[in-house]
Amino acid sequence: MTPTPIVRFRNVTKRYxxxxxxxxxxxxxxxxxxxxxxxxxxxxxxxxxxxxAGLDEADVGDIFIDGKRVNGLPPNRRDxxxxxxNYALFPHMSxxxxxxxxxxxxxxxxxxxxSRVGAALSMVKLDELARRxxxxxxxxxxxxxxxxxxxxxxxxxxxLDEPFSALDYKLRKQMQLELKRLHRxxxxxxxxxxxxxxxxxxxxxxxxxxxxxxxxxxxxxxxIYESPDNMFVAEFVGEINTLDGVVTAAExxxxxxxxxxxxxPMTNRRGFQPGQRxxxxxxxxxxxxxxLQDEAPGPHLTGTVEDQIYKGTTxxxxxxxxxxxTVCATQFxxxxxxxxxxxxxxxxxxxxxxxxxxxxxxx
Amino acid sequence: xxxxxxxxxxxxxLVTIYGFLYLPIAVLILYSFNDTRYSSNWQGFTLKWYTALxxxxxxxxxxxxxxxxxxLSSTIATAIGTLAAVAFQRYRFPGRKLLYGLLFVVMxxxxxxxxxxxxxxxxxxxxxxxxLTLVLSHITFxxxxxxxxxxxxxxxxxxxxxxxxxxxxASEYQxxxxxxxxxxxxxxxxxxxxxxxxxxxxxxxxxFVTGPTFEILPxxxxxxxxxxxxxxxxxxxxxxxxxxxxxxxVSHLLVKEKRS
Numbered sequence: 001m002t003p004t005p006i007v008r009f010r011n012v013t014k015r016y017x018x019x020x021x022x023x024x025x026x027x028x029x030x031x032x033x034x035x036x037x038x039x040x041x042x043x044x045x046x047x048x049x050x051x052x053a054g055l056d057e058a059d060v061g062d063i064f065i066d067g068k069r070v071n072g073l074p075p076n077r078r079d080x081x082x083x084x085x086n087y088a089l090f091p092h093m094s095x096x097x098x099x100x101x102x103x104x105x106x107x108x109x110x111x112x113x114x115s116r117v118g119a120a121l122s123m124v125k126l127d128e129l130a131r132r133x134x135x136x137x138x139x140x141x142x143x144x145x146x147x148x149x150x151x152x153x154x155x156x157x158x159x160l161d162e163p164f165s166a167l168d169y170k171l172r173k174q175m176q177l178e179l180k181r182l183h184r185x186x187x188x189x190x191x192x193x194x195x196x197x198x199x200x201x202x203x204x205x206x207x208x209x210x211x212x213x214x215x216x217x218x219x220x221x222x223x224i225y226e227s228p229d230n231m232f233v234a235e236f237v238g239e240i241n242t243l244d245g246v247v248t249a250a251e252x253x254x255x256x257x258x259x260x261x262x263x264x265p266m267t268n269r270r271g272f273q274p275g276q277r278x279x280x281x282x283x284x285x286x287x288x289x290x291x292l293q294d295e296a297p298g299p300h301l302t303g304t305v306e307d308q309i310y311k312g313t314t315x316x317x318x319x320x321x322x323x324x325x326t327v328c329a330t331q332f333x334x335x336x337x338x339x340x341x342x343x344x345x346x347x348x349x350x351x352x353x354x355x356x357x358x359x360x361x362x363x
Numbered sequence: 364x365x366x367x368x369x370x371x372x373x374x375x376x377l378v379t380i381y382g383f384l385y386l387p388i389a390v391l392i393l394y395s396f397n398d399t400r401y402s403s404n405w406q407g408f409t410l411k412w413y414t415a416l417x418x419x420x421x422x423x424x425x426x427x428x429x430x431x432x433x434x435l436s437s438t439i440a441t442a443i444g445t446l447a448a449v450a451f452q453r454y455r456f457p458g459r460k461l462l463y464g465l466l467f468v469v470m471x472x473x474x475x476x477x478x479x480x481x482x483x484x485x486x487x488x489x490x491x492x493x494x495l496t497l498v499l500s501h502i503t504f505x506x507x508x509x510x511x512x513x514x515x516x517x518x519x520x521x522x523x524x525x526x527x528x529x530x531x532x533a534s535e536y537q538x539x540x541x542x543x544x545x546x547x548x549x550x551x552x553x554x555x556x557x558x559x560x561x562x563x564x565x566x567x568x569x570x571f572v573t574g575p576t577f578e579i580l581p582x583x584x585x586x587x588x589x590x591x592x593x594x595x596x597x598x599x600x601x602x603x604x605x606x607x608x609x610x611x612x613v614s615h616l617l618v619k620e621k622r623s
Binding site: 075086088091092104105149 | 530
């Protein structure tokens, strides 16, 4: 039994001029989950947050929050709060006044406001800065104020619009961890927007991959990464090698496809028929490289090493196949391979474990 | 050493410009302390023109009238102008750009045209020229300046800040009261001061729209100097200049504060 969605989009369209920022979208957000909207910039992610917050109105379709249709409801009467990309703190107020703003608007007594603001500030580790002007804060501190200002209201859903995009790499990593911890602690539903696939994969319970105002795939980070539904998702999330193939034989759950003059047994997840052209997708870390003098590893591709890049924990080997396509294989150091080193132009075998490939129709 | 002539020329140039700008005012201030009624020669220091000014009931009454009109019209113009600026920025409505452009038309239109058209309008609606017509006219010509000053400030705002207020539960009015207005305050005060000085020294428009029953200072001075410049007028001008200078100073401080 699935729980009742806390946010529900039903056939929602939002246009700006001639372009649809959000195009007939349907999705549900479940209570307590960390859901990420992932997509390139301009794909409509931010618009979705604005539609939920009530800062924009849908042209078509219905939006439900906690079971109630909210079309036409102004932002102040929606039980959601936003952490804006540029924080949008009130420059004329102190940190505590910023955080207490929502409670003050609700007309709560000052003593209640003070204690709840204190609790929220300590949750984001800013207790000592309560009296400070927000202008005097660093980017990371402003970020925390923005988060505290939103969660102090205990919203049903917290909307986060690329909150870490202005922070440097190290601070971003730290804030990601803290946000994730905050999510566990508060139990509030988080709807997070990012164009950074690593951020999405490491933080989310579920991801909605978007492109051009449409949903490309909804799934757990693992589903998105390991079984992309289409080429867009495959290429947008992580590195991937794409090979052309033709199905030569197909059963219910298995098929054989010819890739680069070799026949490979594969898993048939989409009812492919013999003769069909397909794209065979393989993550670099799923490819195994072996030298020619080693025992031939069953069905395999042959190619020459073009380049190798040492990455610290791994080595990326770039291999040019007979057809001219270059694939990247990530090799890990372990007790069997303490020293991974190939000569440029050395001929190698490339293979993978059956079932790890993703086969998509070529269209 | 070879640079010296160039340096002297530069300083001379600067002195000429500033002399041209400020010498007349300096002379006026100096003469307000000159102990002679007619001569343009320096006859010694006196404060008697200031005393005479203090005794001149008619002049002081007109000053009072001027201040009253300036206070009222600048306050009303600022209130309307602030709301107009917020509306231009926050809301999308048909004719928004046209209305905004029309502000500049009022700002640019010659005072004489404005004076005559206002006079014709007041005759048309049968409004007796006097206090009320003066205040209405001054509001009219101050309004665009306030609206444009404040609009420039609000256009600089991060729109997300206002949206954040709404998102955090503020109604449209609360967002205005607690976020927009406090953030606009320096511009609102500058706008008010600007209106105040515009209203205080307006001659041309006021000339057309006031009646014999209500005399304001610039017109009074204007009628006085037609019979020759009296030293009391110098004294009064010096006082006005001091007030203006203070206004500029205050508004400068406010502008500086909003930058920091």
